Amino acid sequence: MDERIKQRIAYALKCEPSEVPETQEGLRAALDNRRSELRAKKGVKDGQSIHESL
């Protein structure tokens, strides 16, 4: 995987570029896990940014 692509995915996963999964299945699972974490933390209502609570 191209290093710059890996850096972008690392940003989305909040991990080091070296920790980005190389397989499609691993990447899908990592993205789903990251979103599950965010959903669990979300305690905001309409008009309030989730990112203020993270």
Next chain:
Amino acid sequence: MANPYTNPYEAVAGREISSTSEGRHVNIEEGTLIHPFHADGLVDKGDPVAFFDGAGVALRSASATTDSIPIDVEGIWRLPVTNTGLNAFATITVGQVLYIDAGGVIFDDWTTSFTVFGYALEPIDDPADALGPDFNNGDPITKVIAVKVHWMWPWWYYIKVQPWP
């Protein structure tokens, strides 16, 4: 096949590559495309795709990673869109910005995305509040909706040089 735009015999400044008034279809090597996962690992016709800041819809299927794939970077397409409920409003509203992730999923929240994909032209309920046919027990809702595709820069990647922790 190498980059379809690289041609040392045609490298003349001011020479138009697309037809006049065109340019919404670009040709990108399959190996550089982010697209939904498939058993053969190659992009399929109709897939939403991303290529660094760029995004669009594949106009043909690939048979190898070296294939040059025409991508429509504008237009209105019916595509599967997932509302995770993570966006600021929880719902997806007509006109709301959509993103594509590194697995080729079009969805609502920029924090886990790869780049901007376009704009929703049909709504999707908040997963937490969804009733009736959209009821999904709080889990993300995926529906095929009309999407205005648009190639736009993902501003958040350009705010920090080294964004990861």
